[in-house]
Amino acid sequence: MDQLSAMRAFVRVVETGNFTRAARSLDMSKTTVTNMVQNLEGHLKAKLLNRTTRQVAVTTEGALYYERAAQFLADLDELDGSISSSQAQPSGRLRVEMAGAFADLIVIPSLCDFYCRYPQITLDIGVGDRLVDYIAENVDCALRAGTPTDQSLIARKVGEIGMKTYASPGFIEMFGMPEHPSDLETRFFSVGYLNAQAGKVLPMEFRREGEAIEITPRYAVSVNDSRSYVAAALSGMGVVQAPQFMVREAVAKGDLIEVMTDWEREPLPLYIVYPRTRHLGNKVRVFVDWLVKLLKETSAGDAAPVRPAMAARKKKAGAGTEPAPVAIAAE
Incomplete structure (x- = not known):
């Protein structure tokens, strides 16, 4: 048994509430996830989940195991990220949620600059003010206006809106x-x-x-x-x-x-929020740092969005030169 993979499968089942959503978020079949959790229970000689046809409930032993396992996996991912980040450019898919106004007027007009800095990161941008299930939908982080009230999220203030x-x-x-x-x-x-x-x-x-x-x-x-x-x-x-x-x-x-x-x-505060069970990986970190810099440059509450990096490239390339298209598409 691959205990680490089984542990990840169990944690994701708990966080999403059922095997189907967990399998979808892990890009695995439901049968595979079910077998991994069963093998983990056999290895531990303890029942971690009570299953019915309609829902999955965590046992007392499962709740204790989940708490330690989730923290262990977060620490492990953080360790891996700290080492890999010093060796290579951040890479992978990054799923971000934000309101349409921020996307249309501030973030998307400047995305060519982000892409040129981090060409190995592919962005999936969800647009809207809706409630988000961060775990089930595999959302890495969200840009939100107003002080967050959800205690399951970690929040970092990145700016203010006039x-x-x-x-x-x-x-x-x-x-x-x-x-x-x-x-x-x-x-x-x-x-x-x-x-x-x-x-x-x-x-x-x-x-x-x-x-x-x-x-x-x-x-x-x-x-x-x-x-x-x-x-x-x-x-x-x-x-x-x-x-x-x-x-x-x-x-x-x-x-x-x-x-x-x-x-x-x-002024309305702006926060980047992400789940407590998901470490702030390198790709998320560079996006947040870029966003903080962008908000400072554009003075989101007081000025129209600007694109200094793109403007400089256009000047070098000559009038009429169009920037390369950016594929807008988290792990």
Whole structure:
């Protein structure tokens, strides 16, 4: 028996909740994973899992073994990564999740720079604000706005997003200009931003000279995607608190107007998160470091995305030269 492989199979079954998802994530057949776990139980002379036709439950012995095995595998992967990283370029497939606005406006426009630095890494980028099952879906890490609340994840702060309050000229013409945050609870509609995990619309926050106010917005429509949120504001559906980098063009064109300018909103923190059971491998590490540098260069809350590396290459190659295409595609 390959005890190390059997241990990995058992850990993945526990983390995904069943043999089918574990087999899929390990790129093995369900029969192979089942046999590996059974052989491990035989080797240990202990029952690790209780199986029924509908679910898999961890036994007391299995829970104890899982805790030690998961930590052992994480330490082993970290050790392997630390040695291999000093010998060769980071490589492999990297699965990353992020909201569409970050992907479209910040990350993807600069990906040629990442590809030129790390040509042996292939990226799978999942776009959206949905809840993610990191283990079952084999997600290595995610870029998330707001302070993470999931205790099963490790979070590293990588930046902040400048936020301001906006409305469309049509909305202001029809309903007037809000003057105080409390107006958004009584006289004016906002666009609600629906937190899918909590199942409720997020509050809007304001501060002025030491005074802080949190209001529950009055809304006619709520959405759970940042681009749809801004689109609803552009259509005149209500007031929004939006990231500055997302609305810069609309503000410049006059399609959105900043309102209640004497009230501010705390910047929204940006985090890279990943499961506690998955070590921060070298390919993840270089992506995170690149992303931190990118956010500093672009000042995500205050400036439009820039591509300094690509601009330099174009200058050398001459006008009209197109960059090589990048295959956008974690282990």
